[in-house]
Amino acid sequence: MIAIGEASRQSGVGIETIRYYEREGIVPRPARALNNRRLYSASDVGRLRFLKKCRDLGFPLSDAKALLELSEGSAEDCRSVKELAETHIASVRSKIDELRRLEHALSELTANCDSGNVQCPMLQRLRTMDDI
Amino acid sequence: MIAIGEASRQSGVGIETIRYYEREGIVPRPARALNNRRLYSASDVGRLRFLKKCRDLGFPLSDAKALLELSEGSAEDCRSVKELAETHIASVRSKIDELRRLEHALSELTANCDSGNVQCPMLQRLRTMDDI
DNA sequence: TATAACTCCTGTAGTAACTACAGGATCAAG
DNA sequence: CTTGATCCTGTAGTTACTACAGGAGTTATA
Numbered sequence: 001m002i003a004i005g006e007a008s009r010q011s012g013v014g015i016e017t018i019r020y021y022e023r024e025g026i027v028p029r030p031a032r033a034l035n036n037r038r039l040y041s042a043s044d045v046g047r048l049r050f051l052k053k054c055r056d057l058g059f060p061l062s063d064a065k066a067l068l069e070l071s072e073g074s075a076e077d078c079r080s081v082k083e084l085a086e087t088h089i090a091s092v093r094s095k096i097d098e099l100r101r102l103e104h105a106l107s108e109l110t111a112n113c114d115s116g117n118v119q120c121p122m123l124q125r126l127r128t129m130d131d132i
Numbered sequence: 133m134i135a136i137g138e139a140s141r142q143s144g145v146g147i148e149t150i151r152y153y154e155r156e157g158i159v160p161r162p163a164r165a166l167n168n169r170r171l172y173s174a175s176d177v178g179r180l181r182f183l184k185k186c187r188d189l190g191f192p193l194s195d196a197k198a199l200l201e202l203s204e205g206s207a208e209d210c211r212s213v214k215e216l217a218e219t220h221i222a223s224v225r226s227k228i229d230e231l232r233r234l235e236h237a238l239s240e241l242t243a244n245c246d247s248g249n250v251q252c253p254m255l256q257r258l259r260t261m262d263d264i
Numbered sequence: 265t266a267t268a269a270c271t272c273c274t275g276t277a278g279t280a281a282c283t284a285c286a287g288g289a290t291c292a293a294g
Numbered sequence: 295c296t297t298g299a300t301c302c303t304g305t306a307g308t309t310a311c312t313a314c315a316g317g318a319g320t321t322a323t324a
Contacts, residue, residue, distance in 0.1 A: 003271075003272075004271085004272070005270095005271065005272080014311085014312080015271095015272090016311075016312060016313075017310080017311060017312085019273095019274095020310075020311060020312090024310090035272085035273095035318090035319065035320085036272085036273065036318095036319095037271085037272055037273075037319085037320095038272085038273090046259065050258055050259055053258050054258065055310090057234060057237060057238060057241075058231075058234050060309080060310090061309075061310060061311090062309095067255070067258065070252070070255065071252075071255045071258065071259060077252070078245055078246065078252040078253075078254075078255075081242075081245060081252050081254050081255060082242055082245040082246070082254070085238055085241060085242045085245070085254060086242060088238065089235060089238045089239065089242070092231050092234050092235050092238065093235060095227075095231055096228055096231045096232060096235065099190075099224050099227055099228045099231070100228060102189060102190050102224050103221060103224050103225060103228065105189060106189060106217055106220065106221045106224065107221065109189075109217060110213075110214050110217045110218060110221070113210055113213060113214040113217070114210065114214070120202070120203075120209070120210040120213050121210075122210075122213050122214070122217060123199070123202065123203045123210075123213060126182055126185050126186065126199065126203065127178065127182055127203060135300075135301075136300090136301075137299090137300065137301080146282085146283080147300095147301090148282075148283060148284075149281085149282060149283085151302095151303095152281075152282060152283090156281090167289090167290065167291085167301085167302095168289090168290095168301085168302065169290085169291095169300085169301055169302075170301085170302090187281090192280080192281090193280075193281060193282095194280095
């Protein structure tokens with residue numbers, strides 16, 4: 001059993017974040033030492049690492065929690081997992097599309113923008129045009 | 133001079149958001165009618181429309197504010213505008229890259245995930261592997 | 265043994281950019 | 295005169311943390 005600092009180091013999840021997950025009920029309350037300090041087991045650390053990977057993959061915390069629960073369940077529900085993941089993939093793809101459109105629009109806006117202009121063409125367009 | 137609801141309709145910025153911009157000093161305080169209701173001029177609405185476009189382009193509000201101020205300045209500083217825009221474009225591009233990597237990782241994770249599995253391969257990987 | 269440096273505790277507040285009320289006042293239409 | 299729309303201020307909620315404040319206990323060094 002290890003203290004919170006070590007659990008943080010082993011899992012990559014910050015100390016404050018670990019306590020936050022505990023407050024929010026994302027992870028179970030850990031054991032406590034006689035001096036009231038939190039004590040983490042190997043499987044506690046495993047849960048934190050699991051959550052870390054989900055978050056790094058961009059899953060919202062609520063999804064990460066759901067995936068963790070599925071992962072702890074006796075019969076793992078592969079279909080639910082896939083559903084969550086595919087919804088997430090779809091939202092990632094639509095974000096990519098949106099950002100690509102943005103990139104395009106921004107490139108166009110700055111195209112004629114060079115030092116020495118009295119009137120900045122980008123500002124002009126932001127002020128006046130309706131198609132942005 | 134129009135009321136806040138009409139200004140919201142004409143600019144596309146929500147009523148609460150308009151008041152929020154005012155509180156934050158993003159837009160100047162509008163005139164008030166005798167009954168204390170806000171009154172917006174055409175240029176007030178112009179500012180709101182400008183901000184709306186900046187936000188739609190993904191500029192953080194602080195950038196939108198800066199761009200608005202540049203736009204109001206007597207001598208428009210095209211170089212500053214371009215700098216803000218290019219920094220923003222760079223961050224958009226890096227977000228796109230990051231999301232593409234995510235999409236790839238997620239697709240791989242779900243590849244072998246089909247209903248009927250006793251052990252979900254995605255959960256397996258989330259639990260055990262270190263390369264995610 | 266004293267003391268410094270470290271880690272931990274609880275609880276609260278701050279972040280970005282809104283959004284959603286609550287509770288009340290005012291206004292326009294019929 | 296009443297109904298419904300709009301407006302006002304002020305506060306709290308959203309996401310997922312992060313940063314303290316203020317205090318207590320632990321470990322390492324002198």
